[in-house]
Amino acid sequence: MAMNERAVICEGLHKNFGTGESAVKVLRGVDFEVNYGEMTFLVGPSGCGKTTLLSVVAGLLDPTGGELSVLGKPIAKLGSRQAVLFRRENLGFVFQQFNLLPSLTAAENASVPLLAAGWPRKRAVEKAVALLEDLGLGERAQAKPNQLSGGQQQRVAFARALIHEPRLLVCDEPTSALDAETGHHVMELLRKSAVRPDRAVLVVTHDSRIYNFADRIAHMNDGLITRVEEQKYAA
Amino acid sequence: MNFVAWQMLTGDRAKYLGLIFAIAFSTFLMSHQVSIFCGLMNRTRSQIQDVRDASIWVMDAKTQYLDEVKALTDQDLYRVRGVEGVDWAVPLFKGTSRAKGADGKFRGVILMGLDDSTLVGAPRKVLLGDWAELRAPESIAIDLTGYRFFFPNQALELGRTLDLNDHQVKVVAIVDSSAPFVNLPVFYTRYTQAVTFVGRERNQMSFVLVKGRDGLADAEVCRRIVAATGLKAETSHDFGWQTIWYYIQNTGIPINFGITVAIALIVGTVVAGQTFYLFTVENLKQFGALKAIGVTNWRIVGMILMQALIVGAVGFGLGISMTALFFDATKANLDLRGFRLLPEIMWGTGLAVLLIVILASVVSVRRVVVLEPAVVFRG
Numbered sequence: 001m002a003m004n005e006r007a008v009i010c011e012g013l014h015k016n017f018g019t020g021e022s023a024v025k026v027l028r029g030v031d032f033e034v035n036y037g038e039m040t041f042l043v044g045p046s047g048c049g050k051t052t053l054l055s056v057v058a059g060l061l062d063p064t065g066g067e068l069s070v071l072g073k074p075i076a077k078l079g080s081r082q083a084v085l086f087r088r089e090n091l092g093f094v095f096q097q098f099n100l101l102p103s104l105t106a107a108e109n110a111s112v113p114l115l116a117a118g119w120p121r122k123r124a125v126e127k128a129v130a131l132l133e134d135l136g137l138g139e140r141a142q143a144k145p146n147q148l149s150g151g152q153q154q155r156v157a158f159a160r161a162l163i164h165e166p167r168l169l170v171c172d173e174p175t176s177a178l179d180a181e182t183g184h185h186v187m188e189l190l191r192k193s194a195v196r197p198d199r200a201v202l203v204v205t206h207d208s209r210i211y212n213f214a215d216r217i218a219h220m221n222d223g224l225i226t227r228v229e230e231q232k233y234a235a
Numbered sequence: 236m237n238f239v240a241w242q243m244l245t246g247d248r249a250k251y252l253g254l255i256f257a258i259a260f261s262t263f264l265m266s267h268q269v270s271i272f273c274g275l276m277n278r279t280r281s282q283i284q285d286v287r288d289a290s291i292w293v294m295d296a297k298t299q300y301l302d303e304v305k306a307l308t309d310q311d312l313y314r315v316r317g318v319e320g321v322d323w324a325v326p327l328f329k330g331t332s333r334a335k336g337a338d339g340k341f342r343g344v345i346l347m348g349l350d351d352s353t354l355v356g357a358p359r360k361v362l363l364g365d366w367a368e369l370r371a372p373e374s375i376a377i378d379l380t381g382y383r384f385f386f387p388n389q390a391l392e393l394g395r396t397l398d399l400n401d402h403q404v405k406v407v408a409i410v411d412s413s414a415p416f417v418n419l420p421v422f423y424t425r426y427t428q429a430v431t432f433v434g435r436e437r438n439q440m441s442f443v444l445v446k447g448r449d450g451l452a453d454a455e456v457c458r459r460i461v462a463a464t465g466l467k468a469e470t471s472h473d474f475g476w477q478t479i480w481y482y483i484q485n486t487g488i489p490i491n492f493g494i495t496v497a498i499a500l501i502v503g504t505v506v507a508g509q510t511f512y513l514f515t516v517e518n519l520k521q522f523g524a525l526k527a528i529g530v531t532n533w534r535i536v537g538m539i540l541m542q543a544l545i546v547g548a549v550g551f552g553l554g555i556s557m558t559a560l561f562f563d564a565t566k567a568n569l570d571l572r573g574f575r576l577l578p579e580i581m582w583g584t585g586l587a588v589l590l591i592v593i594l595a596s597v598v599s600v601r602r603v604v605v606l607e608p609a610v611v612f613r614g
Contacts, residue, residue, distance in 0.1 A: 051612045060527055060609040081531065088529020095611050099524035101239065103246020112239065116530045121238050160528075172612045 006069075007168055007200035008034035008057055013066035015052055026052045028223035029066065034168075039191060039201040039213060039233070044220035050204045051172060053220070057202065058091055058170045059083045071167050088116055092161035094171035094190075098153045100145040100160075106132060106152075107141040110159035117164065131159045135189060151182035158190060169194050171203040175210055187213045191233070236530065240538035243518060244545060250514045251546075254507055258550020258588060259557065261503025265496050266558040266576060266584040272492040274574035279482050280475035281413035281573070282329065282347065282421075285358040289444035290453050293324070293460055293468045300481035301474070302416070304329065307440040307466070314464045315443050320456045322448045325350035328429040329441040334422065335398040336385040344381060344399075344420045348429025348439075355444055357410070357423055363391045364408030369425055375399065376408035380569045381420025400432050414572035416482070500587060507550075508595035511543065515599035519606060526608035539600050540593075547592035554588075555581055 015027035026049045034040045034057075042050050055061040056068065059075045068076050071090050078086060092113075100109045110128035115121065129141045135155045145153055154174060161169055174190065175183030187210045194201050203214070211217060217229045245251050283292065283301060293315050295305040307326075315324045328348025335341040349356045354366050357376070368374060375397070377385075385397060395406045399422070412421050424432065430439040445468070447456035453470045460468035469477060483489050515522070522535060558576050565571045 055609040055612055058527070060607070060612070084526075084529050084531050087527065091529075093524070093527050093611070095524065097520070099520055099611055101243060101246075101521050103242040104239065108239075108242070112525070113528050115236050115239060116525070116528060116534070 005036050006033050007036050007071055008032070008202065009067070009069040010053075010057070011067040013053070013056065013068055014064045015049075015056055015061065016064045026223055027056070027063070027066075030220075030223070030225055032218060032225050034200045034202050035216070036167075036200050037195065037197040038215035039195050039203060041211060041214035041217045042202065042204045042220060043206060043208075043211070043217055046206065048220045049223045050206075050220055054170055054172060054202065054204045058093070059087050088113065089164070090167050092164070092166035092169040092194075094154070094157050094161045094169070094174050096173040096176055098145070098157045098177070100153055100156055102145050105142045105144060106137065106148065106156045106159075109145065109156050110163055112160055113164040128159060128163055131163055132156070135159055135193060149182075150178050151186055154178060154182075154186050155189065158186075158193065162194060167199055169199060169201045171201065171205075173205055173207070174203060175205065175207050180209055183207065183210060236534055236538055237541060239525075240541050241545065243521070243538075244514075244542040247514065247517075250510055253510045254514070254546045255550045255553065257503055257506035257510060258547055258591065259553035261499045261507075261591060262551050262554025262584055262588055263557045264499035265503075265587055266555055266580055267561060268492050268495045268499070269580045269583070270558065270562065270576050271574055272489065273577060273580065275416070275488065276479045276482060278414050278573050279416040280478045281415050282345070283471050283475045283478065285413050286327075286356045286444060286471065287359055288353075288355045289325070289446050290471050291445040291447060291456055291460070291468055292471060292474045293443040293445055293464075293466050294441075296465060296467045298467055300478040301329070302478075304441045307443060309440070311464065311466060312440065312443050315445060315460055315466070315468075318456070318460050318463045320448050320451045320459050322446045323353075324443050324445040325353055325355045326426050326440045327356050327442040327444050328426050328433075328439055330429070330433050330439075331419070332400045332422075332433050334381075334385065334400075334420070337396070340385065342384060342420060344422050345415055346399075346429050346433060347421060347423045348426040349423060350444070351425045351427050354425070358412045360411040362409045362411055364393050364406075366408060368393075368407035369423070369428075371405070371407060373402060373404050373428070374407040374424065375404045375428075376410050376423040377406050378410055378412040378421040380414070380418065380572075381422065382406070382409050383569060384420055402432050404432070414569075418570055500591065503588075504591045504594050507546070507591055508598060511546070511595045512598050512602070515539070515602055519602070520611060522603045523606055523608050523611040526606065527611050532604050535603055536600050539596050539603060543592040543596035547588050551585055551588045555584065 010030050010032040013027050013030040016023040016025050018024055030053060044050050056063050057070060063076050075083060107125050107128040110132060111124035114124035132138050132141045135158060137152060137155050140148060140152060175186060178186060191213050215233055218225050219227050298304055312324060312326055315321060330346050331343055332346045333341055334344045357366055369376060386395060391409050393406055397404055415421060447453050457468035562575050
């Protein structure tokens with residue numbers, strides 16, 4: 001996969017909530033691209049439509065209008081079952097509140113995408129333990145989420161997002177529940193473990209302290225991309 | 236994903252135990268009450284079941300059930316004996332009297348008068364003594380319940396005396412009879428003795444007990460008796476069920492038990508449904524995350540149903556064990572004779588529990604199926 005090939009292409013993307021005169025226009029013709037091998041940040045004030053755009057790109061919401069291609073597929077035109085299978089195979093998710101299952105261990109949580117794909121539990125958990133070791137959390141693999149710090153929980157969430165080797169990773173405010181230092185470490189880890197030539201990473205954030213981890217920053221306001229900055233990431 | 240469903244279910248101990256308790260309580264209440272009801276209904280025909288020698292009961296044409304009879308005449312007995320296909324026919328007296336113990340304690344008793352020469356109609360199980368001793372004058376056989384009432388805390392012993400309607404009678408046998416509907420002691424004596432003990436009425440014969448000839452169906456013998464005598468003739472099986480149906484149709488017993496069972500069903504469904512729904516709502520973000528990650532709706536529905544079935548199976552196992560333990564612990568209690576957990580009741584309760592858990596999970600399933608996975612991105 002060549003660098004800078006586009007993983008996500010949005011052209012004139014619209015998303016309304018509700019219909020008629022009461023419809024709320026959240027995305028108002030978004031033109032936006034995410035490249036392979038890069039970490040793209042989507043930033044902007046609260047309520048500008050970042051999370052909605054992320055949800056549409058991830059296939060969790062259908063756009064009202066415009067064109068959307070994700071990993072070469074018109075994801076909005078896939079049937080619901082096909083969209084689910086597409087997400088399962090190709091997308092990894094990191095959520096703001098981690099959304100780990102409280103009754104599963106760290107390794108079991110990280111193995112969930114493999115279990116969903118039908119892997120035997122033993123194999124899935126073994127792979128999760130190995131990945132957690134890579135992320136520096138090997139010795140906490142058997143801990144439950146409530147026994148882990150916020151940073152550790154986010155690392156488990158990274159493991160869950162990466163274990164099935166997705167081609168697009170979408171992260172929603174990955175550092176908002178963490179203190180500055182932990183957030184910095186977590187972003188370093190994400191950058192190191194997630195960014196690969198055959199993978200695109202899209203991060204929604206309003207945490208300006210981590211902007212330096214991005215290759216490109218798309219600024220959003222009032223349902224539109226207002227400008228895109230490119231920058232050279234320096235480790 | 237079954238493992239994930241199991242862990243999600245058991246991870247919240249309080250809710251898991253709450254669900255189990257709701258199902259176990261419903262199971263216990265339903266199976267226990269239905270068992271008591273069936274046992275009670277079975278008791279209404281206990282004297283019919285205790286007669287093993289004869290298979291046909293002949294009675295007045297308008298008789299509706301065992302406990303309300305119009306006396307037959309000696310001519311009726313002779314006419315029955317004359318019916319083609321009847322091997323033998325003997326009289327049976329069934330009535331009530333009052334007995335008094337040596338300490339003055341008295342109680343109403345069921346008095347059964349058996350044919351003097353054959354003693355047909357006597358229960359099979361004799362605990363102490365011999366049926367042949369009934370041939371002595373003023374003698375009775377008494378069931379264990381009666382013995383325990385009139386001679387409490389005393390060893391089983393023959394020769395003890397009672398006052399039966401101003402007659403001094405001697406206990407010559409102690410027998411194990413089925414529990415009657417009203418838990419009265421049952422006394423057995425010869426027909427002529429019973430008539431002496433009780434009666435002033437001109438006719439005293441309650442029933443004629445008949446045995447059909449070998450090779451002839453009881454139903455055919457009944458038909459012939461009815462045709463020849465105008466009396467009513469029923470097989471033991473049919474008369475037993477007729478008695479049960481009389482009680483079902485003419486008493487409030489089935490309604491009362493039915494209300495209890497319905498309440499158990501409703502409470503079980505509501506409590507289990509509410510707890511299960513709360514459990515689902517609290518895990519909504521997790522379910523949303525699973526949907527986002529790529530778990531299909533069908534798989535999530537399967538997970539919820541699996542959780543419901545686990546709760547149902549464990550709760551049912553506990554509840555039905557409680558019922559079985561109850562009847563096992565009380566089986567020695569004479570007042571609770573005849574009450575037991577039948578396999579049909581166990582499986583029927585199992586089906587009711589299945590209905591409860593399916594109803595309880597339907598609302599949760601709907602909530603999760605319509606859940607927008609994008610909810611996971613709303614902080």
